[in-house]
Amino acid sequence: MIRIGLIGKTNTGKTTFFNAATLKYGEVSTYPFTTKEPQFGVGYVRALCPCRELNVKDDPQNSLCVDGWRFIPIELIDLPGLIKGSWSGKGLGTQFLSVAAQADALLHIVDASGSVDAEGRLTKPGMGNPVLDVYDIEVEMLLWFSRLVKKAVERASKRAGETPSDEALHRALGGMKVRREHIARALEASGLEGKPFDKWSDADIREFSGRLRDFSKPTIIIANKMDLAKAEENYERLKEEFRDRMVIPCCSEAELALRRAEQKGYIKYIPGEEAFKVLADEKLTKEQRWALNYFQERVFSKIIRTGVQFALNACVFKLLGMNVVYPVEDASRFSNGRGRVLPDAFLMPPGSTAKDLAERIHSDLAKGMIFAIDAKSGLRLPSDYVLRDGDVIKIVAATKRG
Ligand SMILES: Nc1nc2c(ncn2[C@@H]2O[C@H](COP(=O)(O)OP(=O)(O)OP(=O)(O)O)[C@@H](O)[C@H]2O)c(=O)[nH]1
Ligand SMILES: [Mg+2]
Known part of the structure; x- marks a missing residue:
């Protein structure tokens, strides 16, 4: 990770x-x-999930899908x-x-x-x-x-x-x-x-x-x-x-308060969004209402978003240049062998090939690999095909005998 x-x-x-x-x-x-x-903990980067484009109901396993956004785990160290x-x-x-x-x-x-x-x-x-x-x-x-x-x-x-x-x-x-x-x-x-x-x-x-x-x-x-x-x-x-560095404005306190309020069901807020919506105004205390107003005025109106999700995304996708790739076993259903649709989302370093993806799934799969299939188009891809962001890929390998 x-x-x-x-x-x-x-x-x-x-x-x-x-x-x-x-x-x-x-x-x-x-x-x-x-x-x-x-301290070690798991955070997430957010990417557009292919479920909407492919018009399927997904069933994620190593990640989460919220309103068409895929949240992929990364490790954070405080x-x-x-x-x-x-x-x-x-x-x-x-x-x-x-x-x-x-x-x-x-x-x-x-x-x-x-x-x-x-x-x-x-x-x-x-x-x-x-x-x-x-x-x-x-x-x-x-x-x-x-x-x-x-x-x-x-x-x-x-x-x-x-x-x-x-x-x-x-x-x-x-x-x-x-x-x-x-x-x-x-x-x-x-x-x-x-x-x-x-x-x-x-x-x-x-x-x-x-x-x-x-x-x-x-x-x-x-x-x-x-x-x-x-x-x-x-x-x-x-x-x-620091002109040659990325500098990202942020209000961690706002993100923390909004995520906790979201957990309690007081507001609707998807990390990284440029707005939040109050769902249960009657449940809010005076202080909580004040805090939400404060964040609206001092954060969202000024810097558009809290910056926490934005910073994690910039780090993984812009700074490290990672691509999100979705491996599947059934290229027509976009599922794994057990029928789970778009089960996994892998972050692959820039320049990774279909063979690297096979290696990541299982070294045996890489050994027996013959070619890959681009599940979105049905196109056959060579093992050295360089993966692109958002690819849904099936690896075709010789089956083991005996
Ligand atoms: N206004 C405001 N206060 C913040 C924000 N983020 C953190 N704080 C406050 O800054 C203080 C320090 O926060 P911590 O998260 O403990 O800082 P830290 O960098 O982990 O500190 P150490 O563990 O001592 O190194 C606390 O009072 C936080 O509530 C923010 O975005 N805005
Ligand atoms: Mg600390």
Whole structure:
């Protein structure tokens, strides 16, 4: 399953975001460093389900279908707040970072209202500086990567004169979910291809580490607490400063409140929607009514949506470029062997082929694979057909005998 880690300073709303996305009950408070241990939970990305286009009633198994929207599970990791010195182990920093290392991508949650002071306490909006907050955390990430790369390079350079094959680095950085292609790209981007390890300067290590950090842990900046004063101003500053990054405005608190209200049946709200509808006005307390009005005025009217679902989708589909593919066994009924229609939705990395899909379903299926069928058109596809978003695919394999 795809993993997304939530990083950032303390009190920026990481756990609120996590709770909203997973409907868990992680502790949220106004005190700094509330989250003490990483927490894992399941959230969802949302994609248009082919059930409407194919005019079938689906029966999902690994995912959910709500009003024609398919919700596909991903794993989220809520991390304790990072601080200056986390990279060197301060405040259990390296332990938390090694959990972040298990992620495929990161959401860097920032308090866009700037209401967290240098010690991590909540103060008046505008007192903190979200742009500097982003840099502080980036520095921690970079120092941490540099430290691990330095160790890896030192280990490799003991075998004197060894050129930096991506394999040697890959072995040394194995625990960080760094893929070989990330290493190859980082070597190329930093102009270090072929330079022997024992000739790498500190500047080389820094340059390579920065590239590797960006390629292996792509990151979106989440401008959270957009409902508060000063947030819009700071959101503009964040966009201006980090022009080559995605910056997404968000109000985690609104998403959390709306999902809980939806669970209780007070409102109709599908995560990611640009509106919600009150169903049981008479059941609402005065405070709840006030809160819904507040979110309408301070969130939906200002930033269109709460941004939580939007951020998860942007991360999986835009940043990681995943495609949703629906494997079926019966290409005319769009079902599995037991008649479940469009049972599974798989997130496949960009460039994956029909053969990769077969491998994902079962290695035996991939071994015996002859071709695939595009269930929507009935067209026969070669094993190396590159999957496209929304494909419904049947894998045809030789049946095993004996
Ligand atoms: N106004 C507003 N407050 C928010 C929002 N998101 C979180 N908060 C508040 O910010 C405070 C901190 O939230 P948490 O979710 O505990 O923050 P955290 O980043 O997990 O903090 P640590 O676990 O200490 O690192 C709480 O008082 C939340 O209610 C938001 O979108 N808007
Ligand atoms: Mg927390």
